[in-house]
Amino acid sequence: MTNTQQLKTDVLVVGGGTAGTMAAIKAKQANPEAEVLILEKANIRRSGAIAMGMDGVNTAVIPGNSTPEQYVREITIANDGILNQKAVYQTGKLGYEVIQELDSWGVKFQKDTYGNYDLKQVHRVGKYVLPMPEGKDLKKILTRQVKRHKAKVTNRVMATRVMVKDGRAIGAVGFDVRNGDFVVIQAKAVILCTGACGRLGLPESGYLYGTYENPTNAGDGYSMAYHAGAELTNIECFQINPLIKDYNGPACAYVASPFGAYTANAEGHRFVSCDYWSGQMMLEIWKELNSGKGPIQLKMTHLDEDTISEIESILWSNERPSRERFHESRGENYRTHGVEMHISEIGLCSGHSASGVWVNEKGETTVPGLYAAGDMASVPHNYMIGAFVFGRLAGTNAIEYVRDVEHLEPDIDWLAAEKARIYKPMQNPDGIPHTQVEYKLRRIVNDYLQPPKNTYKMDIALNKFINYHDTLDLMGAKDPHELMRCMEVHFIRDCAEMAARASLYRKESRWGLYHYRIDYPEKNNQEWFCHVNLKKEDNNMTLFKRPVEPYIVDVNLEKEVYDVKVTSK
Amino acid sequence: MALTTQRVDVPVIVDESKCLEKCNACIEVCPLDVLVKNPETGKAYMKYDECWFCLPCEKECPTNAITVQIPFLLR
Numbered sequence A: 001m002t003n004t005q006q007l008k009t010d011v012l013v014v015g016g017g018t019a020g021t022m023a024a025i026k027a028k029q030a031n032p033e034a035e036v037l038i039l040e041k042a043n044i045r046r047s048g049a050i051a052m053g054m055d056g057v058n059t060a061v062i063p064g065n066s067t068p069e070q071y072v073r074e075i076t077i078a079n080d081g082i083l084n085q086k087a088v089y090q091t092g093k094l095g096y097e098v099i100q101e102l103d104s105w106g107v108k109f110q111k112d113t114y115g116n117y118d119l120k121q122v123h124r125v126g127k128y129v130l131p132m133p134e135g136k137d138l139k140k141i142l143t144r145q146v147k148r149h150k151a152k153v154t155n156r157v158m159a160t161r162v163m164v165k166d167g168r169a170i171g172a173v174g175f176d177v178r179n180g181d182f183v184v185i186q187a188k189a190v191i192l193c194t195g196a197c198g199r200l201g202l203p204e205s206g207y208l209y210g211t212y213e214n215p216t217n218a219g220d221g222y223s224m225a226y227h228a229g230a231e232l233t234n235i236e237c238f239q240i241n242p243l244i245k246d247y248n249g250p251a252c253a254y255v256a257s258p259f260g261a262y263t264a265n266a267e268g269h270r271f272v273s274c275d276y277w278s279g280q281m282m283l284e285i286w287k288e289l290n291s292g293k294g295p296i297q298l299k300m301t302h303l304d305e306d307t308i309s310e311i312e313s314i315l316w317s318n319e320r321p322s323r324e325r326f327h328e329s330r331g332e333n334y335r336t337h338g339v340e341m342h343i344s345e346i347g348l349c350s351g352h353s354a355s356g357v358w359v360n361e362k363g364e365t366t367v368p369g370l371y372a373a374g375d376m377a378s379v380p381h382n383y384m385i386g387a388f389v390f391g392r393l394a395g396t397n398a399i400e401y402v403r404d405v406e407h408l409e410p411d412i413d414w415l416a417a418e419k420a421r422i423y424k425p426m427q428n429p430d431g432i433p434h435t436q437v438e439y440k441l442r443r444i445v446n447d448y449l450q451p452p453k454n455t456y457k458m459d460i461a462l463n464k465f466i467n468y469h470d471t472l473d474l475m476g477a478k479d480p481h482e483l484m485r486c487m488e489v490h491f492i493r494d495c496a497e498m499a500a501r502a503s504l505y506r507k508e509s510r511w512g513l514y515h516y517r518i519d520y521p522e523k524n525n526q527e528w529f530c531h532v533n534l535k536k537e538d539n540n541m542t543l544f545k546r547p548v549e550p551y552i553v554d555v556n557l558e559k560e561v562y563d564v565k566v567t568s569k
Numbered sequence B: 001m002a003l004t005t006q007r008v009d010v011p012v013i014v015d016e017s018k019c020l021e022k023c024n025a026c027i028e029v030c031p032l033d034v035l036v037k038n039p040e041t042g043k044a045y046m047k048y049d050e051c052w053f054c055l056p057c058e059k060e061c062p063t064n065a066i067t068v069q070i071p072f073l074l075r
């Protein structure tokens, strides 16, 4: 018999990572009387993308260095015009306050000798990268603030579905991944902050959890928002990153290029003019690798000893500190070797590209009472500061919203059905292990969905993903931990189907490699200058065009095309 | 279904002579929840081979009992 835990709160935050901790803190600041609960699959002290801190802020708009308008313009161009500028503007406008507040909590950002933030240029135009050489305690500091603000935290509970009644979000259900309890939380508003879909493609190493994204983030929020009836957008705009070959961290030009490092082909020549991650840059990398001039590398061998030591000390203490032992075990050294780079597995992530749950400039999804923030909420190129900004917006706006609404009782039959769905693998402990079911699913993703995309391959993929429901039914779990992984595979399947359908729907190429279609190789603004949105309607996945919101910052996209190709080599 | 148990090389090594029976630090912080205590010995070990090699377990261990290796497939 499964035990059931019933909880009640005003605002429920699902996922206590970057965006989630900030959402809870801001909700409590806005109304200390309100009950705010963070539901976290792991432990908020060390969870999510920034579990080990961060090397720097990628998108800091700091007065004197850049303006929110300049930032919106740069992201508009980098994202080929498809964005809600009002939402991106928020990141530009509120990012500085976020940094100042984090600073006041003890987060360390790099400053010059005058005490000013010491920004670096990595983007094509403008300085937006703020190094954090001592960024390793970020998550511990946020956890302290969550406690100080008296937000409640329930660790090791994984949410599986948002509860919806009368068209609005009324809570969430899930289970305790250690003792297996069924958990039902009633809430007046729900903020989804569950991060990226990092386990969509399979890394070439074949190791399921060797992904760029923290593998706890399996697209949970994408799937939960979908089943709650919310719109998702730009799903065909995949996340693909230039990483160290075989290792799941960036090479990392953001840290090293301000010191003079650069991305080069095997001959040592530059082939991209800008190291800021974009689909256009990834397309150049893909072409270079396929031109016979690969492998490609981050070149540092020309730098002096002091500079290399400094780069190493940053790269080996934060974010992905295990890279030191990775290089060591292969006998590689930055003084003598370029860092071999390669193309990562595909994923969904607005923090890096643009795929996510549709949100407006208040962090609202299209379902009343349901908010989203961070990597899963579609605000292009939002990165860490964008996650904080939208956590903050969602937290404060949710508090405003809950003033006028009451708790609603969940539907008993719906709860029973969800409970049966969750615990099914436990009834079949000798079923196929989640590892094999997941491996096969993600191999199909690689084989048929990885760009360059083509219709024949994607049709096969879609068919396989639809039929994969039957395979999921064969999965078995021996304990609640395995059950967690099984339910993640369900999320991954949902994301794979969304990725295939959205990619088939948009019949053009856009965002460089992220949506590069062999059969429609050109950009077609006439027909496709719009979002491709999708949602669940009568149990079907429906796709449709959604117009781009009117711009608030003028950009002439005919003239300003994002181009990072280096022609003279 | 017919199943078998295969041997795998796991990335996390615990030096049992240093692991404290009353401590739970590594188990509490692991984002993938893959470390547990052996009920018989009271020592921590990696039960599931699902590691992001992110290192919180190693950093938070009070006695430096943990070593995280790069998983064999990537090494």
Ligand SMILES: Cc1cc2nc3c(=O)[nH]c(=O)nc-3n(C[C@H](O)[C@H](O)[C@H](O)COP(=O)(O)OP(=O)(O)OC[C@H]3O[C@@H](n4cnc5c(N)ncnc54)[C@H](O)[C@@H]3O)c2cc1C
Binding pocket: A014, A015, A016, A017, A018, A019, A020, A039, A040, A041, A042, A044, A047, A048, A049, A050, A054, A055, A056, A057, A058, A059, A157, A158, A159, A160, A193, A194, A195, A196, A212, A213, A214, A216, A217, A218, A220, A221, A249, A250, A319, A320, A351, A352, A373, A374, A375, A376, A382, A383, A384, A385, A387, B031
């Ligand atoms: C390796 C790496 C390096 C990066 N480097 C930089 C950088 O240098 N600069 C920069 O600005 N940005 C960087 N980013 C991006 C930035 O870290 C992210 O955009 C940001 O942290 C995303 O925040 P989030 O809250 O959306 O996700 P996360 O912080 O990952 O939080 C998601 C949380 O949800 C929890 N969760 C997931 N599913 C469930 C569920 N079903 N139920 C309950 N809880 C759940 C997870 O455990 C996690 O705690 C990097 C990202 C990665 C992965």
Ligand code: SF4
Binding pocket: B012, B029, B030, B031, B032, B033, B034, B035, B050, B051, B052, B053, B054, B055, B056, B057, B058, B068
């Ligand atoms: S390295 Fe990270 S994922 Fe692996 S056991 Fe340690 S804390 Fe867990």
Ligand code: SF4
Binding pocket: B014, B018, B019, B020, B023, B024, B025, B026, B027, B043, B044, B057, B060, B061, B062, B063, B064, B065, B066
């Ligand atoms: S943190 Fe160290 S001492 Fe504590 S349980 Fe883990 S291995 Fe043992």
